[in-house]
Amino acid sequence: MAEKPGFDRRALLKGGLTVTAVGALTALPIGTASAAPIARRAANGTVAAPPQMFGTSDWGARPPSGAIVVENHKPTYIVVHHTADPGNSEDYSKEHAFEISRVIQNAHMDGNGWVDSGQQFTNSRGGFITEGRHRSIEILNGGTQHVQGANVGNHNSEVIGIENEGIYVDVDVPPALWTSLVQLVAYMASQYGVAPANIKGHRDFNATECPGTVLYGRLPELRQAVGGALGVEVREATEWPLLKPGQTGQKVLAAQHLLREQGARNVPTDGVFGPSTADAVESLSAARGLEKHSCTATMRSEERGFLGADLLPLITPAVAPGTNTEAARAAGVLANAAGVRTASLGTLNTQAWKELLSA
Ligand SMILES: [Zn+2]
Numbered sequence: 001m002a003e004k005p006g007f008d009r010r011a012l013l014k015g016g017l018t019v020t021a022v023g024a025l026t027a028l029p030i031g032t033a034s035a036a037p038i039a040r041r042a043a044n045g046t047v048a049a050p051p052q053m054f055g056t057s058d059w060g061a062r063p064p065s066g067a068i069v070v071e072n073h074k075p076t077y078i079v080v081h082h083t084a085d086p087g088n089s090e091d092y093s094k095e096h097a098f099e100i101s102r103v104i105q106n107a108h109m110d111g112n113g114w115v116d117s118g119q120q121f122t123n124s125r126g127g128f129i130t131e132g133r134h135r136s137i138e139i140l141n142g143g144t145q146h147v148q149g150a151n152v153g154n155h156n157s158e159v160i161g162i163e164n165e166g167i168y169v170d171v172d173v174p175p176a177l178w179t180s181l182v183q184l185v186a187y188m189a190s191q192y193g194v195a196p197a198n199i200k201g202h203r204d205f206n207a208t209e210c211p212g213t214v215l216y217g218r219l220p221e222l223r224q225a226v227g228g229a230l231g232v233e234v235r236e237a238t239e240w241p242l243l244k245p246g247q248t249g250q251k252v253l254a255a256q257h258l259l260r261e262q263g264a265r266n267v268p269t270d271g272v273f274g275p276s277t278a279d280a281v282e283s284l285s286a287a288r289g290l291e292k293h294s295c296t297a298t299m300r301s302e303e304r305g306f307l308g309a310d311l312l313p314l315i316t317p318a319v320a321p322g323t324n325t326e327a328a329r330a331a332g333v334l335a336n337a338a339g340v341r342t343a344s345l346g347t348l349n350t351q352a353w354k355e356l357l358s359a
Pocket of ligand 1: 202208211
């Protein structure tokens, strides 16, 4: 159920706020418009004030071509993306932020055939936050429902996504973008009660470069910043690795054994992520019905064959190390590389595979 904008005293009291704390709450800069959102109390800490967010009408969005789906539950994950295209602009103006919001909407509607922008929010290199899919600000401010977007293949009912302008494969984000990202994610986490561990990168779900290795590498820092802002404990989660064509090493070798376990017998076991390994990843992904999802147009071909968080859980079976199977050989390779005695491993479950592959 959507809540009307306004002061929900009952919810605040249920959350255990004292009168003093409520008084402090109203002193927060919680927006200027009449539909000023409620700053909510996080499960175990303080509230995050909403950042300045520009709506679809501010930047001149086209109307959606179909219904906006509002799901009657909160999102589980907050997902960080990069736009990749059109690169790292040095125009840090609000006008530029509005322009890229229009460019992305056009690409998603005309190029991808979607009803509207795929992401719920966009964050420019100048630190201007804009609404992506229509109604995203209103529903986020309500704090109980979720505008379904299109930004993480096979998971769009679980995620709220932020497209950060630029490409962060080998350079860092501008300070203004980082500041607004922390504010927006803290507000989302506060509104929806999302634990910092559930702040993810796109590659934690789909086999994509997004949000770029540099920005992805800053997600622990983002979780700490959000946890600090909300006064909640931060636990780092173990994630699946992203293996790419061209890489070499023991994880690639283990992956080759895992692919062979699935019937890809022409994959070599040389620890080199070559064309036949990439082909096997592509055909297995297609066979398992995995939706390809990249956050860029021009780099899409470069993501062919990426092996990551979507396929790995499907090809890491429960297996006892030491048995005569390709999966057991993969476990042995990883255990050896991690300096773990194979005999000390019981039957591997999904979590054990994840830990071995990310070690
Ligand atoms: Zn993405």
